[in-house]
Amino acid sequence: MTFKSRILNADEVRRALTRIAHEVIEKNKGTQRLCFVGIHTRGISLAKRLVELVERFEGQRVPMGILDITLYRDDLTEIGLQPRVRETRIPFDLNGKAVVLVDDVLYTGRTARAALDALIDQGRPSRIYLAVLVDRGHRELPIRADFVGKNLPTSRSEVVKVKTLEDDGEDAVELWEVGET
Numbered sequence: 001m002t003f004k005s006r007i008l009n010a011d012e013v014r015r016a017l018t019r020i021a022h023e024v025i026e027k028n029k030g031t032q033r034l035c036f037v038g039i040h041t042r043g044i045s046l047a048k049r050l051v052e053l054v055e056r057f058e059g060q061r062v063p064m065g066i067l068d069i070t071l072y073r074d075d076l077t078e079i080g081l082q083p084r085v086r087e088t089r090i091p092f093d094l095n096g097k098a099v100v101l102v103d104d105v106l107y108t109g110r111t112a113r114a115a116l117d118a119l120i121d122q123g124r125p126s127r128i129y130l131a132v133l134v135d136r137g138h139r140e141l142p143i144r145a146d147f148v149g150k151n152l153p154t155s156r157s158e159v160v161k162v163k164t165l166e167d168d169g170e171d172a173v174e175l176w177e178v179g180e181t
């Protein structure tokens with residue numbers, strides 16, 4: 001893979017998340033019944049940031065869960081006999097909640113589709129929103145995000161890498177090219 005460009009630096013990631021937190025509060029008319037669920041891997045770090053931002057703006061700490069979608073993937077039969085299943089932990093009652101699913105990148109929409117199934121197996125939220133740091137297009141399913149940090153038109157030969165302080169030592173969004181020599 002070849003590095004092409006830096007799309008967002010740490011300050012720009014912070015501002016995008018700040019705007020998303022404000023939009024969530026506005027759309028939900030406050031923090032009532034609000035909760036965040038981060039999708040492995042980087043969706044979890046981003047969901048934690050959003051919880052902290054909402055607390056800073058509204059003075060309320062809303063609940064947060066983490067979701068592994070591995071067993072709900074539509075290509076599960078193709079990824080081998082022993083898929084690496086990570087932790088799902090939703091330590092509150094989902095029934096009647098307004099859930100913001102959080103992921104770093106939205107591409108085909110297959111992860112988000114799987115996340116909806118995984119979530120609904122755990123309870124019946126009154127509303128599910130999707131928040132992503134980057135929407136890079138190329139949807140293969142009728143899925144859209146409610147909150148988007150950055151809309152980034154890409155080609156299929158490119159890869160968007162979201163880096164977080166927790167997972168990668170820095171906050172950034174980078175564009176890479178696959179298969180270039």
Ligand SMILES: O=P(O)(O)OC[C@H]1O[C@H](OP(=O)(O)OP(=O)(O)O)[C@H](O)[C@@H]1O
Pocket residue numbers: 039040041042103104105106107108109110111112
């Ligand atoms: O819309 P899609 O085509 O499903 O692509 C988006 C997903 O792809 C990446 O996850 P990945 O499978 O690389 O797992 P990771 O986040 O654990 O690295 C990314 O974090 C999103 O979850």
Ligand SMILES: O=c1cc[nH]c(=O)[nH]1
Pocket residue numbers: 105107136158159160161162
């Ligand atoms: O470019 C992409 C596509 C899917 N998932 C990513 O993290 N980046």
